[in-house]
Amino acid sequence: MTLSLPFLRDYLDGIDATLARRGGTVPRVLGAYSPGITRLAAERADGLITFLVTPEHTRWARETIGPDLFLSVVQWAVVGRDRATARDVARRRLAYYLTLPHQIAKLTRLGFTESDLAPPGSDRLIDALVACGTPEQVRQALREQYDAGATQVAVSLVGPLDEGKLDAYRALAP
Secondary structure, eight states: OOOOHHHHHHHHHHHHHHHHHHOOOOOOEEEOOSHHHHHHHHHHOSEEEEESOOHHHHHHHHHHHOSSSEEEEEEEEEESSOHHHHHHHHHHHHTTGGGOHHHHHHHHHTTOOHHHHSTTOOHHHHHHHEEEESHHHHHHHHHHHHHTTOSEEEEEEOSOOSHHHHHHHHHHOO
């Protein structure tokens, strides 16, 4: 189910009413990709979290929400595999998301075409959304998200949880 902007406004109104009755505040971070909900985050939240986005989207989101709000980006990555294997791992994980209308709409707004989004996803799509390569190459992709305005970049290594993935997380640590 995709949340509509009016539904989310009503939801936030309900949170405000509850907080007014009970007193106090809580930080609010909205998950959003659309222009409407991103603007709503700028107006009524403390930040925004995004997922499966390019640094260009991160730059746009930062410009939209302003310099002071929290902006978190979830960045997929594959460490230490050749490009073909990394793309294969990423495609298996991305397959589900290419069935979701809100993800397709977001990716279309980011400039991807129908042929990019047709399962299993084009090389162009995979390369734009999933950082891959050596630990240093992945760290460079993470820096690009920070340079685009992210406050926080959460790394999600794609693929099965095994010793190789655990080693990759360790290799990415400073």
